[in-house]
Amino acid sequence: MSPTAVTNAEESARLQADVLAAGAVCWREGRSGLEVLLVHRPRYDDWSWPKGKVDKGETLPECAVREVAEETGFDIHLGLPMPSARYTVGRRLTKHVSYWAAEVTSDKPAKPDDPKEIDRAEWFPVGTARAKLSRFADREQLDRLEHAHRTGALRAWALIIVRHGKAFPRSKWHETEHVRPLLALGTRQSMALTGLLAAWRIKRVVSSPWKRCVATLKPYSAAVGRSIKTVAPLSEKANAANPKKTAKALVAILEKGKPTVICTHRPVLPTVLAVLADHAPAGLAERLPKKDPYMNPGEILVAYVRPGPVPRIVEFERYRPIDA
Structure with missing residues (x-):
């Protein structure tokens, strides 16, 4: 660990x-x-x-x-x-x-x-x-x-970004990309995330609709009894076609003001991190990862958002339950 x-x-x-x-x-x-x-x-x-x-x-x-x-x-x-x-x-x-x-x-x-x-x-x-x-x-x-x-930051709520668990290699997958599954390690990572994510009070569970993202959050979803809401703009294909639409979906989640966990893909992370940076002070935004792959498979980034009409991030931290 x-x-x-x-x-x-x-x-x-x-x-x-x-x-x-x-x-x-x-x-x-x-x-x-x-x-x-x-x-x-x-x-x-x-x-x-x-x-x-x-x-x-x-x-x-x-x-x-x-x-x-x-x-x-x-x-x-x-x-x-x-x-x-x-x-x-x-x-x-x-x-x-x-x-x-x-x-x-x-x-x-x-x-x-x-x-x-x-x-x-x-x-x-x-x-x-x-x-x-x-x-x-x-x-x-x-x-x-x-x-x-x-x-007013003491009641900051958690917006948790999850990079999906370790998936079957892209280069060896010859079927439709959106059904590419997790490897055994990815499944173990998804199971380990259950205990880690439970440390925060999460109200919404959100994911890219692609199989590997949904599978990453499924054990946690089952453990806490919250259904997974799939959001199409969080998928790789949707983000590549229209990153502004992906960013808009993320901003909408921020503006709801409810503790949320979101699972998405490595290629989507630059859009996600840009939205987080836009909602954080410059000095804090500088601490966000800047180089590909940004996060490890199964890793989480926690953004703490100060309550209020304008969402403002006051702290970040990252954890991963199992090393890749």
Whole structure:
């Protein structure tokens, strides 16, 4: 499993770390305003964000969701990425922790799975949490959370672009192109995407009508009980004939303002990336991939879109569940 970030610096930091972990800054709107959830570890007598190490075969987003559930009892979906943490543990091992914001709407009390590891999980106003956090560096995530809250980005929704899984080689396929299927690896990638995509709250599942794209999203669609809406302009042929129509279809999806996953083809990605760049600040747009093949088979690109009448992308990240 090789999680790949949009930014080379972030990817390099992950690849160089000895230990990978993930967690979330869980938040809610309370009576006193913005509140965050901290956990107490009796072994260290400290307060921190819920987090934990990646299990074998698990991506960082999946790890964050699992660890929050284990340490707090809350089932979350990921929101805006927060700053990652990097520090030394044990015998000079480097640990990299990825964080996301996660809104908690449940009013049930927190309930950690293992009291020996986490004996308390409590909500605090941000001012109290700032003083309560044991590691000074953990305030970096809190600073970003407060800034996102002030700017309206904290409830950013996810638009996820998927490049379809590994398909039967084009050069060896002698039938109609739109029915060219996935290889066994592509099928494994589609299955692995089910867990990865479940880390975000997705409302719409959209695909090119071609077989390999629909097949890439089919396991996820079945798992969450959402039908796949096929959009003709997302196919290779339609994009080659009229990329403006493809771009218009993508803009319409952005303007709907609903968390969406879209599966399309490598040759369509330049059109997709151009639309995303048009809806992002220049500095952020510069981080999008620029060279063919842009994304690996089965890889996802997550664009976080600030709610509002004009869709504006505030962050990007990329992951792939299985290496090609």
